[in-house]
Amino acid sequence: MNKVVLITGASSGIGKSIGEFLHHKGFVVYGTSRNPEHVLNSVFPLISLDVRNEDSIRLAVDKVIAASGKLDVVINNAGVGITGPLEEIPMVEIKNNFETNFFGPIGVMKAVLPQMRLQQSGLIINITSIAGYMGLPYRSIYSASKGALELITEALRMEVKSFGIQITNIAPGDFATNIAAGRFHVPVVKGSAYEIPYGNNLKTIDDHVDNGGNPNEMAEAVYGIIQNLNPKIHYKVGAFMQKFSIVLKRILPDRVYEKMLMNHYKL
Incomplete structure (x- = not known):
């Protein structure tokens, strides 16, 4: 039987690209969206799911298992961006980001693990971010939520390995998607202490996304991870310098690396 794949946040961007690619490779793909009725011409079924709601997660997972009888691969892709000076980001937006980027994937993993233990097999791929490997100015919350998911994956991977379940992270750099359209960003406030540096960096952040790579990467x-019988703990996909920045963080003294980032962001 073909492998059954569930992808959260699959109505657009990276999730949609992954779903279409796997569908054309012969996988049985189910995607999720908060509003699947608004999505036209999807080549794979879309199920309603809001990762911030435990009941919504459970209903979606139950629907896939009822339809297919199994669940081989789960891709935690749903996520939202957030930018702004930490001092000026409303707490409600900080909490919403963690509900979506961190607690949401945890909820999905908790919902699918019983089925995977029953099967004694399964693969969970968490889509994190290269930004999760470092604290980036004006993207502090995004870096923190994605970095937390990286560490959860490391721990959970060891807890479930004896059940035949594999868990891995894949951290993308900047890709040309519509993530900026759904991102919460603090407005540049006239007279704010952060007006000039944040205003300049907000444009830079948007330019990086607009000029990012093809999500098909x-x-x-x-697809390569799914085909691997023993996937690694961490994968990085993106431009060379984005991936190399992680290497530099490991080998450079903290203050040297901080200075390098500040020069890059003109701070």
């Missing part, structure tokens, strides 16, 4: 990477 992520789809091909995910």
Whole structure:
């Protein structure tokens, strides 16, 4: 039987690219969206799911298992961006980001693990971010939520390995998707202490996304991970310098690395 794949946040961007790629490779793909009725011409079924709601997660997972009888691969892709000076980001937006980027994937993993233990097999791929490997100015909350998911994956991977379940992270760099359209960003406030540096960096952040890579690179990477019988703990996909920045963080003294980032962001 073909493998059954569930992808959260699959109505657009990276999730949609992964879903289409796997569908054309013969996988049985189910995607999720908060509003699937608004999505036209999807090549794979879309199920309603809001990762911030435990009941919504459970209903979606139960629907896939009832339809297919199994669940081989789960891709935690749903996520939201957030930018702004930490001092000026409303607490409600900080909490919403963690509900979506961190607690949401945990909820999905908790919902699918019983089925995977029953099967004594399964693969969970968490889509994190290269930004999760370092604290980036004006992206502190995004870096923190994605970095937390990286560490959860490391721990959970060891807890479930004896059940035949594999868990891995894949951290993308900047890709040309519509993530900026759904991102919460603090407005540049006239007279704010952060007006000039944040205003300049907000444009830079948007330019990086607009000029990012093709999301099909992520789809091909995910397909490669699924085909691997013993996937690694961490994967990075993106431009050379984005991936190399992680290496530099490991080998450079903290203050040297901080200075390098500040020069890059003109701070």
